[in-house]
Amino acid sequence: MAIGVHRKTIAYIDKKAISTNVQQEIKRLDENVVLYAVVKANGYGHGAVEVAAAAKEGGASGFCVAILDEALELRKAGFTEPILIMGLVDATYADLIALNKLSVAVSSLDWLERANKIVKNNGCEEKLLVHIALDTGMGRIGIRIPEELQEVEQWINKSETTYFEGVFTHFATADSPDQEQFIEQAEKFNTLIASLHRKPPFIHVANSATALWHQSCSSNMIRFGIAMYGLNPSGGILKEPYKLVPAMRISSEVNYVKQMKLGDTVGYGATYSAKEGEWVGTVPIGYADGWRRDLQGQDVLVDGKRCEIIGRICMDQCMIRLPYEVEEGTEVILVGESENEKITLQDIANHLGTIHYEIACGLATRVPRIYI
Numbered sequence: 001m002a003i004g005v006h007r008k009t010i011a012y013i014d015k016k017a018i019s020t021n022v023q024q025e026i027k028r029l030d031e032n033v034v035l036y037a038v039v040k041a042n043g044y045g046h047g048a049v050e051v052a053a054a055a056k057e058g059g060a061s062g063f064c065v066a067i068l069d070e071a072l073e074l075r076k077a078g079f080t081e082p083i084l085i086m087g088l089v090d091a092t093y094a095d096l097i098a099l100n101k102l103s104v105a106v107s108s109l110d111w112l113e114r115a116n117k118i119v120k121n122n123g124c125e126e127k128l129l130v131h132i133a134l135d136t137g138m139g140r141i142g143i144r145i146p147e148e149l150q151e152v153e154q155w156i157n158k159s160e161t162t163y164f165e166g167v168f169t170h171f172a173t174a175d176s177p178d179q180e181q182f183i184e185q186a187e188k189f190n191t192l193i194a195s196l197h198r199k200p201p202f203i204h205v206a207n208s209a210t211a212l213w214h215q216s217c218s219s220n221m222i223r224f225g226i227a228m229y230g231l232n233p234s235g236g237i238l239k240e241p242y243k244l245v246p247a248m249r250i251s252s253e254v255n256y257v258k259q260m261k262l263g264d265t266v267g268y269g270a271t272y273s274a275k276e277g278e279w280v281g282t283v284p285i286g287y288a289d290g291w292r293r294d295l296q297g298q299d300v301l302v303d304g305k306r307c308e309i310i311g312r313i314c315m316d317q318c319m320i321r322l323p324y325e326v327e328e329g330t331e332v333i334l335v336g337e338s339e340n341e342k343i344t345l346q347d348i349a350n351h352l353g354t355i356h357y358e359i360a361c362g363l364a365t366r367v368p369r370i371y372i
């Protein structure tokens with residue numbers, strides 16, 4: 001995949017923002033609670049390795065990822081901290097997990113038995129570190145009933161290849177003002193935990209929303225994701241207990257400027273007709289960069305002024321209505337601040353009827369990330 005280093009469409013990532021968000025959260029945690037930075041999906045599009053370094057700088061003790069390859073990327077980059085793979089990994093890779101001292105989520109006895117065979121047959125001397133996933137209402141992965149949990153616990157405790165390092169759950173509605181489902185899940189979790197004979201070193205339930213708004217539920221580790229990137233998990237419905245600093249700014253340039261005649265059209269489908277004398281600029285970002293086609297009508301900032309994206313967004317370019325003639329090379333801010341105006345990832349998500357997580361993760365690899 002070619003990265004557009006010779007093009008001015010860039011995502012600037014503020015490493016200080018990431019470490020500040022981590023520091024702020026750690027200040028609120030009890031002394032026995034550690035923060036693991038969630039850097040899956042290439043650090044929510046911000047760059048996993050750089051985010052992990054910034055999070056470590058801010059005091060993160062470990063990392064969470066979704067898939068084995070993301071964990072291996074961090075090990076390859078030299079991180080020796082604990083890394084938890086929160087998604088299910090094919091049991092055939094159990095020895096690779098153990099050899100790299102990674103921790104992995106486990107959802108069934110069957111998986112453990114298969115993983116055990118792989119670790120034994122390959123003569124792997126490292127123990128497989130497991131965190132038992134409990135499904136308390138997310139309906140995704142995890143054990144749901146105490147008897148099954150006890151069976152898995154007993155199996156692990158007898159096993160020579162596996163170490164019971166943690167147990168966790170994930171809340172479906174921690175970012176909602178309505179507490180009903182959250183309370184139900186917390187109760188189910190407590191019942192499941194009470195059925196264990198011996199508690200593992202890590203018991204964890206908190207994503208960002210749980211950490212921010214349900215502090216008493218943090219157990220002894222939090223999995224801090226979206227808030228570390230400076231984004232409010234609730235999309236602004238719930239107020240942040242401290243100021244989150246956004247880490248991503250996206251900018252480009254006007255690389256072509258023209259004055260239109262009445263009725264001149266813009267873009268595929270000729271869906272936009274210009275007024276007489278209107279100035280139109282072309283910006284080198286399109287849906288192949290993750291700037292989705294539905295962002296037609298969204299504003300960008302030029303010289304601190306809001307300019308609408310007009311016509312359909314192309315694969316690599318889009319057009320904007322300028323307030324006046326600007327020089328080619330003038331900066332265009334797609335996400336960020338300019339003079340008194342601001343466009344946030346939340347604004348982009350609102351325009352698309354989605355969540356900011358999706359916008360950050362969806363920014364294509366073609367857009368270079370520059371770390372400041």
Ligand SMILES: Cc1ncc(COP(=O)(O)O)c(C=O)c1O
Binds near residue numbers: 208224225
């Ligand atoms: C199991 C689990 N824990 C923690 C997180 C981090 O969530 P957030 O980014 O909302 O903090 C995720 C993200 O989806 C997750 O799947």
